[in-house]
Amino acid sequence: MKTTLTILTAIFITFSSMAQDFKIKVWPNGAPENNVAPGAERTWTEGGIERIENITEAEISVFLPKKEINTGAAVVICPGGGYWIEAIDHEGYQIARFLQEKGITGIVLKYRLPYGNHKIPLMDTQQTMRLVRSKAAEWGINPSKIGIAGSSAGGHLASTAGTKFDTGNPAATDAVGKLSCRPDFMLLLYPVITFNEEFGHMGSRTNLIGAGNKWELVEKYSNELQVTDQTPPTFLILADDDGTVPPRNSIEFYLALKEHKIPAEMHIFKSGGHGFGMKKTGLPVEQWPELFLQWIKEQGITK
Numbered sequence: 324m325k326t327t328l329t330i331l332t333a334i335f336i337t338f339s340s341m342a343q344d345f346k347i348k349v350w351p352n353g354a355p356e357n358n359v360a361p362g363a364e365r366t367w368t369e370g371g372i373e374r375i376e377n378i379t380e381a382e383i384s385v386f387l388p389k390k391e392i393n394t395g396a397a398v399v400i401c402p403g404g405g406y407w408i409e410a411i412d413h414e415g416y417q418i419a420r421f422l423q424e425k426g427i428t429g430i431v432l433k434y435r436l437p438y439g440n441h442k443i444p445l446m447d448t449q450q451t452m453r454l455v456r457s458k459a460a461e462w463g464i465n466p467s468k469i470g471i472a473g474s475s476a477g478g479h480l481a482s483t484a485g486t487k488f489d490t491g492n493p494a495a496t497d498a499v500g501k502l503s504c505r506p507d508f509m510l511l512l513y514p515v516i517t518f519n520e521e522f523g524h525m526g527s528r529t530n531l532i533g534a535g536n537k538w539e540l541v542e543k544y545s546n547e548l549q550v551t552d553q554t555p556p557t558f559l560i561l562a563d564d565d566g567t568v569p570p571r572n573s574i575e576f577y578l579a580l581k582e583h584k585i586p587a588e589m590h591i592f593k594s595g596g597h598g599f600g601m602k603k604t605g606l607p608v609e610q611w612p613e614l615f616l617q618w619i620k621e622q623g624i625t626k
Contacts, residue, residue, distance in 0.1 A: 350381060354435070358379060360376075386422070396619065398472050401474075405526045407436065409477070439533070452504040453500065456503065475527075490503045509558065510558050519541070550580055559590070562596055565596055
């Protein structure tokens, strides 16, 4: 009887743990590139928005759904913040918890901020995609249903990951490095897309690649120019009255996706401004999470 109880207890703990939230480092053995933050990492709240600055170590917060509702889908979430801070709550944790409740694993990436090294945020994102695939069986995830989401500059990072990826390095010395870093779909909220001076977000551009006209890097990180036939299906959400990141960013990206016949859906709400994330605004823009759920169902990602 004691043995039976022990087994049942172990099973209960296993199933219970599937709904727990936890954090792990993206580079447990140390990252291959470094940045130099202007100070110690700090989290603070301003205007009701939780922010983190001076991030020099990447980690992910994993929100696993209960096993009985698990769809097998997962979304890596990149909060925005102009590549200077990260709005970790309403553009990160809150989205992850919403997805978790709907049977989708939400994974919030606290990526390292560039501080003079433009390679770092994408490097962290690509490694996270590989890491999640390596944990797919353990976490109850379908490795072909792992998407990426991002808001504002986090949307730039997500769309960079969706246009610059590889299928893994066969010569990698570890199993994670052999895996693909391609997202299977993208969710972009009022994203920065271009570094074009006409309609780009110059703050994000300066913080990522530095001041001045570094045209090679401007083109490299203008993601409307980087779309290919292999870019994943994309869902875009934005507001017409966004006074921070012009709606043309999303429109140009959508047109590029259509040129390459990539499945895409875009919703432009009349009101909502910039940075609404999961905030309660009392506006129709609050409908976007349910619209996204409908879209991924139509894409066959969930049932």
